[in-house]
Amino acid sequence: MKKLYKTFTILSFCTLSLTAMSQDYEHYDSREQSWNRQKNIHQKSQKGSNIFKKKDFGVILALNSFDAAYDMPDLNTWQSRYVALQWRRNHKLLTGRQVDVALGTGLEIAWNNFMMQHDEQFYEDGNISDFELLEYPLEKSKLVVNNLNLPVMLQFGFKESNFKFGIGAYAGVRINSYQKFKESEQEKYKEKGSYNLRKYNYGLMAEAGRGDFRIFAKYDMLPLFNDNNPINANVLSVGIRL
Template sequence: MQKIIFYVVVLLCLVVTKIQAQETFEQRAKVIAENIENITREEKKILKDKVDVINTQLENKSITREEADKMKIEAATFHAKRIEERVAFEESRLNTLIKEKVDGKIQEASADSVTSKRVSIIEVRYRKGNGNGKRKEVIEKRTTSQLVLAGGVNNLVTGGAVANSKFRYWGSHFYEFGLTFNTRIMKNNNLLHAKYGMSLVYNNLRAVDNQYFVKNNDQTELVTSSTWLSESRLRNIQLIFPAHLEFDFTPKKVNEKGETRFRTHRSGRIGIGGYIGANLQTRQFLEYQRDGFEVEEKQKSNFNTNGFVYGLSAYVGYRSTSLYLKYDLNPLFKNNSADQNNISLGLRFDLN
């Protein structure tokens, strides 16, 4: 768990954009990202204060080294749990936001408002006053950064096909939160971009026919439960490092002085590439009734899943919204007789 929180903190601490809550999808999504960042910052600060107190007690010899180490581990575990619980609430907000976006309940930001509120490293020449009446030319870098949010359906390809799956097609979901950098490859042409970064991915699989996963030595099998399961879900959390070659069809703009400005994410875009990463955690969630009580069972195990992850991905869309496809080239489980590869399809939002 501490390793997972470390990667989450590293990822989210990179997202430092200050925004205000508005009615557009992009701005509301950024508010959620900022909330997640504040959660991790607050919990880390409290944990640091506790560790400082423990170190003081250790220096005063009021506790032993073994007691100090134990107290630090307990404090770190407590705040890791706190981060997980508080971030889970923000994830539910993001899930609702994406559904509203898909249903068309959220207005699009106008081109002018997006441009005026964009916080990124856009390569563009402009003139800026320096306070003494003179104006100097500033040339910014040609690399931009984007917050990536994605979500959709998730399933397993078995025997080269996703048909007749043992997992719910609309009930199995994936979510991705990431940060990417977009670098224009050619100096005087806006078509080709290198897009790279890192993402935290949640892949969920919900079994059908009242089944759940059981680890049987080096095999992981679906078995039928003797008790009716109202919920049966396997969740894998991955940290991946994607890289894409992006074709951005945004036309260049020439101002009244003949200066060329290269813009991004203003027209159609196509991205082709892949990713590598690691599976950080696997858990199974079961819900059922026993003796008139609702029981929620959480099972933590590796379930023989592959620790190393790699695959192919692509997206095609317009402006910040794209249709997104990911496919793991390595099987989900290490030693099963039949290879089962994870596949995800959904919407992706690259927010400047």
Template sequence: MKNFIIYLAVFIVSSIAKLYSQETFEEQVKVISQEIERITKEEKAHLKELVEQVNSKMEQGIISREQANEEKIKLAEATADNIEKRVEAQEEKLTLLVQQKVEGRIASLDTVKKYGKSYGKGLKVVIGGKDTIQYREKRTTSQLVFALGVNNLVTNQSVANSNYRYWGSHFYELGWTYNTRIFKNDNLLHFKYGLSLQYNNLRPTDNRYFAVHGPQTLLETSAINLKDSRLRNVNLVMPLYLEFDTQPKQVKNNKDVYKIQEGFRFGFGGFAGANLKTKQILKYNDANGDRVTQKTKGDFNVNDFIYGLGAYIGYKETSLYLKYDLNPLFEDNQEKQNNISLGVRFDLN
């Protein structure tokens, strides 16, 4: 089940990345122009070979000079026809591309420069024109997400009198997300989705550590003095958030411009994914006074499937962030405990 969820998450995010990594107008124009140039060079090279064959036949006396010239003219005309036919398909692509650009379905990183060449028999391909096509903002942008803060477990619907250090238990999150403006002419609502790695750390109090007893994972007091005791869970999740951005649209050069993360914003939603690994780290001094770090990897009866709720509120790139796992951390413990995290989140464009 865990592997299936991981594969599914990677597949979905790869599909999203492919969907939103379309080439810009200039890049697609460049590809078409390069293909036209390749076709022309290929046909001319083939014509050169055929002409050399005709010259060879003339030198051997198989055909006269007049016959050779007639054959060369026919070959040149046939080559020009081939170029025209093959380039016609590229012209159709170019026409469709320009139409999509005019309709605003293709983004441009810069103005389109004048570019034109002549190919074949009276065939001229002109790409672009005047430098009047300006940058158009995309409704979907990508962002790097980084969050950090404190982590703990909710027991009996409370974090009071916790068995884990409040300031010593941390969480970190690193992810890649896409931000899509839902409405074409309104900047209020955005849909955010992507993929994140969550690192949730728990440090028990009172010199304790986690011990597995069959299906139960419980805290036990260590016989030696622990310098550090920590349980780390690494989760791969797909976050899905609805974000409200209060930044109004702006008008520049008689065009509507929608900027994000320029003012106050807040979002809420959830996440789902899988636990990738669980590790317990114990640090102590042995009988000789040497420092020892003991790392134990295992499942510790932790739930494989992760799902929860999250919310954030902030200004520009920085926000206060809260997330809560709806699934219990330990699958079969009699006392159900759910992970909760509170910290600061950075959405970096």
């Protein structure tokens, strides 16, 4: 009888142990499956979202300078500004877990301001333009060139750091140009003219940064004035895009 009781006790203990182990395993397996499902959902969600917005509006603020200048007037660099309003549509090329790639196309309205260092002005004489020193002092003298540009940019975005950079090109047309003067007695006036400026231009651009803040650079491949002009220069603009 004692042996039977002992055997029954051992069998009961083993049964209870196996039942507990089975429940623990099922609970662990359920938790592991749930964790795997959440991980897969997170990975799919991360892979499915693209760092680049479908539509992107930016404001560009930069400084202008002359590169490879030929007999051009000296500029006040800190007041020679490039300002542009840029509308961009991003076409998603690749959506990955770590890196996204998109092609940005759009429209840009830009103003190139060239502030003279001295009391000078541009003048137009037939098919050429040149500049001359004025006999009276000026507080400000600048040439403004208004362009309509079509930029195309290949962009790369890194999800973990939210870092983006892009390289591209643009083609543009001049839609307006004028000179603006401010005399010492606060009198202001403006003179419109083509000044033998190039009608069409194209160039290269690049940007890099985090989020919506990026360092911006742009270079005109063709000189500012037509090829027959006695003065000429390519324009380089460096600044930020917000």
